[in-house]
Amino acid sequence: MEFPLKEIILHQLRMTLNNPFTTSFGTVQDKDFFIIEAIDSEGNRGYGESVAFSTPWYTEETVQTTKHMINDFLIKILRENQITHPDDLSYLFAPIKRNNMAKAAIEGAIWDLYAKQKNTSLGNALGGKRTSIDVGISLGIQPTIKDLLQTIDKHVQNGYKRIKLKIKPGYDVDVLKEVRNHFPDTPIMADANSAYTLNDIEHLKKLDELNLMMIEQPLAHDDIVDHAELQKAINTPICLDESIHSVADARKAIQLGSCKVINIKIGRVGGLTEAKRIHDYCVKHNVDVWCGGMLEAGVGRAHNIALTTLSGFTMPGDTAGSSHYWKKDIIDPEVVVDNGQIHVPSNHGIGYEIDHKALDQFTVAKHHFSFT
Numbered sequence: 001m002e003f004p005l006k007e008i009i010l011h012q013l014r015m016t017l018n019n020p021f022t023t024s025f026g027t028v029q030d031k032d033f034f035i036i037e038a039i040d041s042e043g044n045r046g047y048g049e050s051v052a053f054s055t056p057w058y059t060e061e062t063v064q065t066t067k068h069m070i071n072d073f074l075i076k077i078l079r080e081n082q083i084t085h086p087d088d089l090s091y092l093f094a095p096i097k098r099n100n101m102a103k104a105a106i107e108g109a110i111w112d113l114y115a116k117q118k119n120t121s122l123g124n125a126l127g128g129k130r131t132s133i134d135v136g137i138s139l140g141i142q143p144t145i146k147d148l149l150q151t152i153d154k155h156v157q158n159g160y161k162r163i164k165l166k167i168k169p170g171y172d173v174d175v176l177k178e179v180r181n182h183f184p185d186t187p188i189m190a191d192a193n194s195a196y197t198l199n200d201i202e203h204l205k206k207l208d209e210l211n212l213m214m215i216e217q218p219l220a221h222d223d224i225v226d227h228a229e230l231q232k233a234i235n236t237p238i239c240l241d242e243s244i245h246s247v248a249d250a251r252k253a254i255q256l257g258s259c260k261v262i263n264i265k266i267g268r269v270g271g272l273t274e275a276k277r278i279h280d281y282c283v284k285h286n287v288d289v290w291c292g293g294m295l296e297a298g299v300g301r302a303h304n305i306a307l308t309t310l311s312g313f314t315m316p317g318d319t320a321g322s323s324h325y326w327k328k329d330i331i332d333p334e335v336v337v338d339n340g341q342i343h344v345p346s347n348h349g350i351g352y353e354i355d356h357k358a359l360d361q362f363t364v365a366k367h368h369f370s371f372t
């Protein structure tokens with residue numbers, strides 16, 4: 001890095017989603033998270049966003065474990081080491097096992113700061129070339145089938161490039177059949193968030209006639225072996241989400257035949273550097289990737305957009321527009337989706353300004369760490 005760190009500010013925010021988001025693991029409506037602000041000696045400011053939820057239902061991390069990791073370990077490592085490039089953090093943080101979402105929040109702020117020091121966009125700094133990206137939308141489990149069909153119709157009309165539907169045992173094959181009948185040509189996929197086991201093979205085989213793009217994480221959050229067995233038994237491509245935390249995990253899953261697609265989430269894999277490594281590995285091995293989402297506010301959304309500018313992101317991701325999630329987002333302008341596409345900003349760093357008024361409005365606590 002050209003200029004050394006002077007200060008890190010941890011902003012703890014609470015924002016409320018426009019609508020509750022229901023998956024096989026539960027419902028999220030209030031979102032507590034951190035915005036990390038990294039300030040250098042010249043006054044440049046980089047921003048990162050943490051993605052762990054309040055409960056460990058998706059993976060093991062939570063808002064509290066994120067806070068603990070940052071306060072008690074990661075800041076110390078930043079204070080004791082000189083960073084020449086954001087990639088250094090993946091080695092510096094390696095002695096701390098897992099806790100990838102905590103690492104990614106800090107690393108994201110450093111990547112944004114790095115791009116700003118270099119007077120370039122974050123996408124550019126990562127090696128991305130796209131000036132616009134295709135996006136889909138992830139829809140939670142709805143109270144009734146009628147609600148679901150209406151919601152899908154609205155987003156298809158708005159141009160989203162594919163529709164992802166959450167499923168769980170008892171809300172799967174019949175629902176998807178009904179959806180397929182109403183939307184014969186729409187690219188549709190399903191996400192189970194690890195709700196099934198190998199005992200469900202015969203049931204999951206019924207999905208094959210629905211022409212789904214893929215089924216995401218049908219089996220256990222920590223499994224890649226059973227997924228290989230399931231993939232042999234079904235034609236629907238399997239996409240892994242929860243099971244992939246590193247390029248090593250991606251390599252093993254691909255070698256075993258556990259999946260044909262990978263959902264890359266920056267937080268889940270420990271940051272942009274590891275996300276790019278997984279992307280590069282998948283490009284080399286002809287595996288499609290797309291960028292997942294964690295119901296992010298604007299800063300996290302901007303990072304997802306920058307990552308998706310890399311050439312291997314060949315499938316529409318889950319980065320829907322700000323207004324789908326929030327009445328008011330914390331960036332200016334907000335993320336806008338036009339006919340299923342987001343125009344990638346070319347401004348330096350994440351490319352969006354922070355709306356400090358909105359940031360302050362949603363802030364419930366603030367911690368300063370000085371580097372002198």
Ligand code: OSB
Pocket residue numbers: 058137138191193241292293294295296318319320
């Ligand atoms: O499994 O991809 C998932 C949201 C929360 C936790 C896990 C997942 C999701 C989504 C929504 O599918 C993605 C988004 O719109 O940000």
Ligand code: MG
Pocket residue numbers: 191193216217241242263292
């Ligand atoms: Mg998922």
